[in-house]
Amino acid sequence: MNEPVLRLEGIEKGYNLGRPNEVRVLRGASVDIAPGEVVALVAPSGAGKSTLLHIAGLLDTPDAGRVMIGGQDLSRASDRARTEARRGLVGFVYQFHHLLPEFSAVENIVLPQLAHGIAQDPAEARARDLLGRVGLDHRLEHRPGTLSGGEQQRVAFCRALSNAPRLLLADEPTGNLDPETSDTVFDTLMGLVRETGMAALIATHNPGLAARMDRRLKLSGGVLVPA
Numbered sequence: 001m002n003e004p005v006l007r008l009e010g011i012e013k014g015y016n017l018g019r020p021n022e023v024r025v026l027r028g029a030s031v032d033i034a035p036g037e038v039v040a041l042v043a044p045s046g047a048g049k050s051t052l053l054h055i056a057g058l059l060d061t062p063d064a065g066r067v068m069i070g071g072q073d074l075s076r077a078s079d080r081a082r083t084e085a086r087r088g089l090v091g092f093v094y095q096f097h098h099l100l101p102e103f104s105a106v107e108n109i110v111l112p113q114l115a116h117g118i119a120q121d122p123a124e125a126r127a128r129d130l131l132g133r134v135g136l137d138h139r140l141e142h143r144p145g146t147l148s149g150g151e152q153q154r155v156a157f158c159r160a161l162s163n164a165p166r167l168l169l170a171d172e173p174t175g176n177l178d179p180e181t182s183d184t185v186f187d188t189l190m191g192l193v194r195e196t197g198m199a200a201l202i203a204t205h206n207p208g209l210a211a212r213m214d215r216r217l218k219l220s221g222g223v224l225v226p227a
């Protein structure tokens, strides 16, 4: 296999450790995800999917284990190196879009690029191109509040892809949409992922969507096993 885009090695994570309300969520979770591979993460509520995605996306740190993205060990890197890697290497999509309400669709996709050091003109060109590819050329200047749920989520995908990440992490990306919109929006996401050759780890409760990914994993007792 090519060098994995994401390698998680023996990830452990708990909350309130040593206290009576201690929860040990991850107990040695490991996975390799290759370039171009789309992996479903399915598990019951509370099993630790969001915890795992946050650790993989460098938003949280594990108690033990290693997180490697593109061959770089980032688990013990400085905050600055992790922030830079998160901006440049990882795209994140949530169940609720978390777009900035005061900014247009284009601006929501331009801002992360500016934060990553890209100039305004190319950032805007990329934003328009991405929005065109998800069928939103006619909604470029709309603010999130004036878009439908499916449109908002498509803008959120474009934002996640704005800095051409190597890894896409998604936490119930269509969980908030009706089944028909969910299917269409998922097709859009898969199209973009396939086109760019990104690796993706997508948490979903929807067995139909999970079945369309390359591989399915579940969290069982804090470790990742084939579903």
Ligand SMILES: Nc1ncnc2c1ncn2[C@@H]1O[C@H](COP(=O)(O)OP(=O)(O)OP(=O)(O)O)[C@@H](O)[C@H]1O
Binding pocket: 015, 016, 023, 025, 043, 044, 045, 046, 047, 048, 049, 050, 051, 052
């Ligand atoms: N900050 C925290 N403090 C204490 N416990 C937490 C914290 N965050 C998560 N947990 C606990 O860790 C467990 C895993 O939570 P997590 O959000 O990762 O689950 P999940 O599989 O994503 O669930 P869902 O599908 O419902 O979103 C849960 O039992 C949760 O209560």
